[in-house]
Amino acid sequence: MKWEYHVVHLNVEETSQDTFNISNPEAASEKLQGSLSPDFIKKEFPEQYKEKDNDLHPAIQLSKFLNEKGLDQWELSEKIKIGNMLFLILKRQIL
Numbered sequence: 001m002k003w004e005y006h007v008v009h010l011n012v013e014e015t016s017q018d019t020f021n022i023s024n025p026e027a028a029s030e031k032l033q034g035s036l037s038p039d040f041i042k043k044e045f046p047e048q049y050k051e052k053d054n055d056l057h058p059a060i061q062l063s064k065f066l067n068e069k070g071l072d073q074w075e076l077s078e079k080i081k082i083g084n085m086l087f088l089i090l091k092r093q094i095l
Contacts, residue, residue: 002094006074008065010086025049 011031025038042049047068048061056064066076074090081087 003091004094005077006069006090006092008088008090010062010088011084 025041028041029036029038045065047064069090073092075092076088077091078089079086080089
């Protein structure tokens with residue numbers, strides 16, 4: 001059996017409820033100090049950055065992301081936390 005893996009990196013920080021509304025690619029790029037461009041963020045996470053999703057809590061955005069991946073046969077295999085970084089490891093069987 002062969003597996004294909006997909007790694008998703010999440011920043012985990014102590015935040016107040018007021019900061020949850022930073023769900024636009026420009027704000028995300030600024031928060032990452034420009035290490036990822038807004039265009040790249042929108043391209044890699046299109047479901048999270050649709051206009052209608054801008055006010056959704058990050059947990060709802062993550063649920064939508066994981067559900068979309070599940071439709072493509074990805075399965076959440078493991079999570080790894082290193083400092084304030086969280087990595088989600090998804091896998092799917094190669095046919």
